Amino acid sequence: MDTITRTSGGRLARLAGWAQRHRWLAVALWALVLLAVTFTSRLTGSAFHDDNSLPGTESQQVVDLLKNTAQSGATAQIVLKADNGLATQRAAIEEVLGNVRLQPHVRSVTGPFETLSPDGRIGYATVTFDAASADLPYDDIVKFADAAKQAGPVEVALAGDPIERISEGGGPAEGVGLLAALVVLVFLFRSLLAAGLPVITAVFAVGSTLGAITIVSHYVDIASYTSPLMMLVGFGVGVDYALLIFSRYRSEILDGYDRDSAARRALDTAGRSVLFAGTTVIIALLGLLALGLGGLQGVALAVALTVLMTMLASVTLLPALLSLFGKRLERGIRKHATKREHGGAWRRLADGVQRRPLAPLAIGLIVLVGLAIPAAGMRLGFADSSTDPAGSTTRRAYDLMAEGFGPGFSGPLAVVTQDGDPVALQQRLASTPGIARALPPTGRTVLAFPTTSPQDEATAELVTRLRTEVLPSLPGHYLVGGSVAAATDFADAVADRLPLFVLVVVGLSALLLMVVFRSVLIPLKAALLNLLSIGASLGVMTLVFGDGWFGAQPGPIEAFVPVMIFAIVFGLSMDYEVFLVSRMHEEWRRTGNARIAVREGLAATGGVITAAGAIMVLVFGAFLLDPSRMLAQFGLGLAVAVLLDALVIRCLLVPAIMRLLGARAWWLPKWLDRRLPHVALEP
Secondary structure, eight states: OOOBOOOOOOHHHHHHHHHHHTHHHHHHHHHHHHHHHHHHHHHHOOOOOOOOOOTTSHHHHHHHHHHHHSOOSOEEEEEEEOTTOGGGGHHHHHHHHHHHHTSTTEEEEOOGGGSOOTTSSEEEEEEEESSOGGGSOHHHHHHHHHHHTOOTTSEEEEEEHHHHHHHOOOOSHHHHHHHHHHHHHHHHHSOHHHHHHHHHHHHHHHHHHHHHHHHHTTTSOOOTTHHHHHHHHHHHHHHHHHHHHHHHHHHHHHTTBOHHHHHHHHHHHHHHHHHHHHHHHHHHHHGGGGGTOHHHHHHHHHHHHHHHHHHHIIIIIHHHHHHHTHHHHHHHHHHTTSSOOOOHHHHHHHHHHHHSTHHHHHHHHHHHHHHHGGGGGOOEEOOOGGGSOTTOHHHHHHHHHHHHHOTTTTSOEEEEESSSOHHHHHHHHHTSTTEEEEOOOBTTEEEEEESSOTTSHHHHHHHHHIIIIIGGGSSSOEEEESHHHHHHHHHHHHHHHHHHHHHHHHHHHHHHHHHHHTOSHHHHHHHHHHHHHHHHHHHHHIIIIITOGGGOOOOOEETTHHHHHHHHHHHHHHHHHHHHHHHHHHHHHHHOOHHHHHHHHHHHHHHHHHHHHHHHHHHHHGGGGSSOHHHHHHHHHHHHHHHHIIIIIIIIIHHHHHHHHGGGGGOOOHHHHHHSOOOOSOO
């Protein structure tokens, strides 16, 4: 077959040309970066730190006050149970605790016999370390745990932040997700080599970023859950971006262009869309900075850096790989294209939607709004050990403490007064409905144990009642702290700052779309549909993890998950908007016919958007296999949002709305057109 050669193009085409001419250098540079950061990160280790502080909130003031009066250092609990009473096993228990006191970094150990349950069968010893949990060597925590479990006939379970560190075990989520993505790509391209290129590109990008973030964690507060979240997003967008560029490369090959020209044209078209789409994801993530929530800022920066690296890999590493394997790829592309597909099914879908646009529009909106309704009842909180995997030592410790001392024992409320009477405070708390027990004051602090578990909605209501009704009736000023109070404050802070966050993210993204597509209505449509898909994903997450559908344990949604999902999903939704509408815009500029633009745009991108959506759904959905409830929530929320976006929004709602808008979809006032800069996604 004759091939077409064309050398002109924009900056991305020239970048692709450089990567082709210096393909070995480009691959070597990426390999060097990956090896260097991986080796350095292994030497330095990680210093991830969960910072849930909220300066200015009542619960944070309690933390600051107690920090100034109590010894610093992590604590852990050794929970013990003997059916015939712990007192009968005193010698064995004392021997174990004596061994625990000899372990590295153990500062003190209290005995369990002063903290026995009413029936004497359950007690706990509190171990205080000489350093914060994140600063304790992993191996020393393991030695402590091993020593604590040698209690003979006594049942032992462990709890506390150090134990959570060594109990964290990644599930098979990452491997399962990538394997599933590879299967979809092989099915799509019918070539293992072609399918492997997007996966290789994603692995290089995500691997390099993970190593870099591990090193940076020594200098910046980055949460412990950042790494799996980076892999979750990085593998999803990395495979997707490379897939979209490779799909355009494949189309250019079949249109008769030679390999080098096809790669340059693919970068000059799909590459521009990738850069623009990635930029919207980064803007959405950086919009989290507007919330002012310290614990999320490091996460947002890390995930944004991951997206940036996947963009760079897609426009530098992928062209080099296409050049290295070009001949074999071209043979495979032509071999499996004997019967050329022209997007017939997608044309028929577009024509069907455009003939009667109101019906698919109504169906799509009913689905999205119906799924979004449960999100109104979403309850935010922080997961406690009751949601840990069944059989884990932390879950068993929680169950034993609840059995011996009541469900609220693991989440006490710390009430502090600076100018009131601590004894009167203790008496008032002890007589308050919803409080099972209030301990005698320690200085000016009283610990109160609720009758309900930390994740129970009644416990959050108790915090509000104490602050607004009970404590104001006492002379003096009082502060309520503790994990439940912190979750309440976090939820309130998010609610107060969410309008600004949404305004920043939606406003900047809509402005970018307006600049690119020279339209007022398309950015408005995109923003509204993206908000609907986010609402639907949060609604499904509420049904599953909030209400306990499909066998999940009911409980609160992690307080920071919804805002993270909003940022990530809004950016990813803009990806598909850009990929689809940019092809429609390309046809609109070529033909000036709105119906043809919708039909040909969907025909050109429907297959690849569906494949890209399937890959993201599989990668994100695989995190439902992760033992971490938080990561499972992320995985479900992102998978549902992408599924609805790729199928309901892009295949039904967008064609229907574009048909109803017609030529008005591309309208922009002349005065605004003169003031906006020109940024084209098409060459």
